[in-house]
Amino acid sequence: MKSNRYIMILFFIVTLLNSSCSDTFVDDIDLKFCGKCAHxxxxxxxxxxxxxxxSTQAECLDWAKKNGYSDRGCVLCN
Incomplete structure (x- = not known):
């Protein structure tokens, strides 16, 4: 009987998470990987x-092109 209860609780949690998370929320997240350049x-x-x-985006793009990151863009780390 306890296992049925846990299955039901798990089902409700998964259903709640599926209905509350949408692709538009994920699309709004702007991830920037600045590392030591942050802020x-x-x-x-x-x-x-x-x-x-x-210092400039042009320098960054030039370095990226020369070092194998030509498929990546540059981000401003504020």
Whole structure:
């Protein structure tokens, strides 16, 4: 009898989470991976790697292109 109760509770929790989370919520999240450049007002390649910080977006894009990150953009870390 206890296992049926746990299954029902789990079912309600999963149903609640599925109905409350939508793709529009996920699309609104703007993830920036700034690493050591966070809160510096400088530019870095949008990647999980620890890339250097740059003063301008042009410098950042040039470095990204030369170092194998041509498919990535640069983000301003405020």
């Amino acid at each position: 510096t007002g400088r530019w870095t390649v949008d990647s999980l790697d620890f890339n250097p910080c740059f």
